Amino acid sequence: MSxxxxxxxFSWRNLGRHPIRTLIMALGLAFGTGYIIFALNFxxxxxxxxxxxxxAQYFGNHQVVAPGxxxxxxxxxxxQNYTLSDDQVATLSPETYVRRVTLPIFLSGPRxxxxxxxxxxxxxxxxxxxxxxxxxSQGRFxxxxxxxxxxxxxxxxxxxxxxxxxxxxxFGQALDGSVANxxxxxxxxxNFGGGDMEENLAFTSIHSARTLAVIPExxxxxxxxFGTFNDAPPPAPPGTEVVSWKTxxxxxxxxxxxxxxxxxxxxxxxxxxxxLGMGNTLMITFLxxxxxxxxxxxxxxxxxxxxxxxxxxxIMLGVLGxxxxxxxxxLVTSFFHVVPISLKLxxxxxxxxxxxxxxxxxxxxxxxxxYSWQAPLLVFFFLTLSLIFPIQRIIxxxxxxx
Amino acid sequence: MLIExxxxxxxxxxxxxxxxxxxxxxxxILEGDFIAVxxxxxxxxxxxxxxxxxxxxxxxxxxxxxxKEIQHLSMEERTAHRLANMGFVFQDxxxxxxxxARENVELPLQMRNMSQAExxxxxxxxxTQVGLGDKFDRYPRQLSGxxxxxxxxxxxxxxRPSLILADEPTANLDSKTAQDIIDLFKKLNQEFKLxxxxxxxxxxxxxxxxxxxxxxxxxxxxxxTP
Ligand SMILES: Nc1ncnc2c1ncn2[C@@H]1O[C@H](COP(=O)(O)OP(=O)(O)O)[C@@H](O)[C@H]1O
Ligand SMILES: [Mg+2]
Numbered sequence: 001m002s003x004x005x006x007x008x009x010f011s012w013r014n015l016g017r018h019p020i021r022t023l024i025m026a027l028g029l030a031f032g033t034g035y036i037i038f039a040l041n042f043x044x045x046x047x048x049x050x051x052x053x054x055x056a057q058y059f060g061n062h063q064v065v066a067p068g069x070x071x072x073x074x075x076x077x078x079x080q081n082y083t084l085s086d087d088q089v090a091t092l093s094p095e096t097y098v099r100r101v102t103l104p105i106f107l108s109g110p111r112x113x114x115x116x117x118x119x120x121x122x123x124x125x126x127x128x129x130x131x132x133x134x135x136x137s138q139g140r141f142x143x144x145x146x147x148x149x150x151x152x153x154x155x156x157x158x159x160x161x162x163x164x165x166x167x168x169x170x171f172g173q174a175l176d177g178s179v180a181n182x183x184x185x186x187x188x189x190x191n192f193g194g195g196d197m198e199e200n201l202a203f204t205s206i207h208s209a210r211t212l213a214v215i216p217e218x219x220x221x222x223x224x225x226f227g228t229f230n231d232a233p234p235p236a237p238p239g240t241e242v243v244s245w246k247t248x249x250x251x252x253x254x255x256x257x258x259x260x261x262x263x264x265x266x267x268x269x270x271x272x273x274x275x276l277g278m279g280n281t282l283m284i285t286f287l288x289x290x291x292x293x294x295x296x297x298x299x300x301x302x303x304x305x306x307x308x309x310x311x312x313x314x315i316m317l318g319v320l321g322x323x324x325x326x327x328x329x330x331l332v333t334s335f336f337h338v339v340p341i342s343l344k345l346x347x348x349x350x351x352x353x354x355x356x357x358x359x360x361x362x363x364x365x366x367x368x369x370x371y372s373w374q375a376p377l378l379v380f381f382f383l384t385l386s387l388i389f390p391i392q393r394i395i396x397x398x399x400x401x402x
Numbered sequence: 403m404l405i406e407x408x409x410x411x412x413x414x415x416x417x418x419x420x421x422x423x424x425x426x427x428x429x430x431i432l433e434g435d436f437i438a439v440x441x442x443x444x445x446x447x448x449x450x451x452x453x454x455x456x457x458x459x460x461x462x463x464x465x466x467x468x469x470k471e472i473q474h475l476s477m478e479e480r481t482a483h484r485l486a487n488m489g490f491v492f493q494d495x496x497x498x499x500x501x502x503a504r505e506n507v508e509l510p511l512q513m514r515n516m517s518q519a520e521x522x523x524x525x526x527x528x529x530t531q532v533g534l535g536d537k538f539d540r541y542p543r544q545l546s547g548x549x550x551x552x553x554x555x556x557x558x559x560x561x562r563p564s565l566i567l568a569d570e571p572t573a574n575l576d577s578k579t580a581q582d583i584i585d586l587f588k589k590l591n592q593e594f595k596l597x598x599x600x601x602x603x604x605x606x607x608x609x610x611x612x613x614x615x616x617x618x619x620x621x622x623x624x625x626x627t628p
Contacts, residue, residue: 002518006508013500295496298457299557300485300510302478 007305011312018285025278026321029379032274033325034332036267036375038365041333043263046343046363047256050352051245053359054252056131058197059245060224062233064089064097067241069221076248078102081175083219084240091237092223098125099220101209105172105180107152107202111161118150118170118202120209129226132203139164139188142205149205150184153198154191164189174214182212193351193358267375271382279386286310286394293398303395310391318383322376330372336365403469404564404597405431405454410463412449412620423449425620427463431599433564436591438608439601441617447601450617451569454599455488456480468564485513489558491568491600495550497542503553504529504538507560514561528560529553532586548579552586559590566590568600572607584610 015022055061066082080103089097101120106113123142126132133141142149150168152160162168164186171181184204192198210217225234236242246253286293293306340362343352351358407429414421423446431437439447452458453465456472457480465473472483484490489510497506507528511521529535532552542550551571558566568587572580584607590596608614608626616623 002521003512006505006512009505010498010500017500292496292498295492296498297481298455298484298490298492298496300481300488300513302481302485302513305513 007309007312008316011309012316014289014309015313015316021281021285022317025281026317026324028274028277029318029321029383030324030328032270033322033375033379034328036270036378037326037329037371038332038336039263039267040260040371040375041329041365041368042336042341042363043259044368044371045365047259048366049363050343050359051252051256053131055245056226057135057192058130058132058201059249060098060130060226061231061245062225063243063248064092064223064234064236064240065221065243067239069241070243070248078221080104080213080221083175083215083221084223085216086218086220088239089223089237092234094125096129096227097223097225097234098122098129099206100222100224101206101213101215102221103172103180103209103213105170105202107156107160108169108171109157109160109162112159114156114159116156116200116202118172118204118209118212120204120206122206130224135190135192136188137191139186141188142203143187144205145207146187146205148182148184148208149187151188151190151203152186153201154189155194155198156200156202157186157189159199162186170212172213174212176214178214180212180214184208193353195353195358267378271379274379275382275386278383279390282314282387283390283393286390287397290394290397293394297398306395306398307391310394311387314383314387318380322379325379326372326376329375330367333365333367336363337367340364403430404433404435404467405429406466407453408464408466410453410465411461412446412453412458413461422620424453424460424617424622427620427622429615429622431565431597433597434591434595435597435599435613436588436611437599437613437615438611439599439615439617440603440605440608441601442603445617446620447603447617448569449620450622451567451599451601454565455490455567456484485510486561487564489561489563489566491551491554491558491566491571493570493573495542495547495554495574497550497553497557499542502539502541503534503545503556506542506553507556510557511561524560524562525556528556531559531590532556547575548582551575551579551583555583555586555590559594559596562594562596564597566596566598568598570601570603572602572604577604577606580604580607 064084066084068079069082070078099122103118103120105116105118107116121132123144127141136151137154142151152162157163160168166186167183168186169181169183171179174180190198206220225231233242233244296306342362353359407427410424410427411422412424414423427450439450441447449458453460456475460473464471467483467487472480475483498509501509504525507525508521511524529538532555534549534552534556537545537549542553545553572583575583587598587600588610591598613624614626616625616628
């Protein structure tokens, strides 16, 4: 016990021999570690908020559908003949889900006829739970008992050659196999930031959609939940299937992982650079004490004793620097939790486009506690790696050759 | 018999550059000996002491420490052998600046498996012997050269080693202080039968020594007369 205490004392005081140098090394470790924790929290929070914003605009987190509705999920196909009834989802509270009907149709205007997707939704529920209505740029949102009201993406309206207040003709196939066709009044136009969505989406009330496609009033295609990004999926009622956005939009989920991996790669590069600098500085510090190591060996210090003393020095430096870094990283994260970062800072004021929609989030940073040990572990690992060589070198040199 | 050197040769370099730092040395050191190694600069004094300490391996010949050959031991084994059996005093003291006088004396004891009580006892004994019982907590920079060398001597003798080697321990000191250091060696030799081998090129110190080894170009000759 006393031997360990003696070694600790010895190493601690050696650290104090070059206070400025030690301080710089500790600060390097502290800022490196702090930055990595912040950066990881930032990228995780940013991708989560971007996705959350994106999902809230239209897709939702989870969909309850009839098995077979998505016959080939990766290819984004769906089969409108598979519907669910209200009875089947009676266990899921209507307060937290929206019902939708989705129909592939043709829209005809004076200039063109275009294939597009008509979403029938319940206006009051959507206003409460999703952010679909936020994209409204002209006119008004759908009303609960309006008949054949339609909202069009601005781009779609332009291509069709129609304006707010005018009419479009719809035709498609009803679920009973008959031809579905009717005239709809344009009550509003929507702006999704000019993306693909603006060209491909049209919205009407679920009631009008059901009438158009001959779907009974108690049936629908999707029951959709909105919520926070990583919510657990709802329990699937018997005879239904729950599908996560991660399955429907794998490329967007994949891009999140990419952001995460990219941040880790940057973190490793930072750590390697810091470690190389530290290894070099330590080497210089140790070389200056070479004569001391020689006389230590003369009075009986084995290589292991000297290596332990030097190792302890670096461990203490590491604990100090990295410990401070953990505090810095978490403080900065907490600060940007209170004061969210606007992503427009990084895009020169432009919107971020994702899945055909403009996303304009302000990122509120969340603590991801695993980073508070993963980042320090990474730094410690490379610090140890950068040490092996200087210590080995020093011990060899302190033994004069025969 | 404490140490026996047989036909010990140490050469540096090769060909034209070959230097015989010690040449065919035969030497017996008895327990309780008090020996001065005398010779001009470059004559091989340091080489001889380093061979005795096991810091250098001989080119040929053998060294026995209490009958045990040490030249075939590995570096680590020789280090352990030094820790257990020898004390070493340097010309420039070589105290660790971050440790107090007491801690410097403790240092080699801490490297051994010794209880703290035993370490404290041995440290106090050594510090008292060198006359620094009141300077335990001074750092080396707060001590004069002579005092630092006394701490170094305390460090060398605290473990009561069978052999204390000192390479020109007085070369950095004024003649009065140098005399004090030799007196301290003599006292420790007489009172505690500690064996000393020290090198010097100061002829005034020679008269006070029982055994003198004269070394010249690596050749050893016993006797006080030049
Ligand atoms: N590491 C070495 N390499 C080559 N020659 C050396 C080395 N160490 C000592 N010598 C040579 O060995 C001889 C004896 O040196 P040394 O033992 O240091 O003498 P002293 O201590 O009496 O001054 C000198 O000629 C010196 O130049
Ligand atoms: Mg010398």
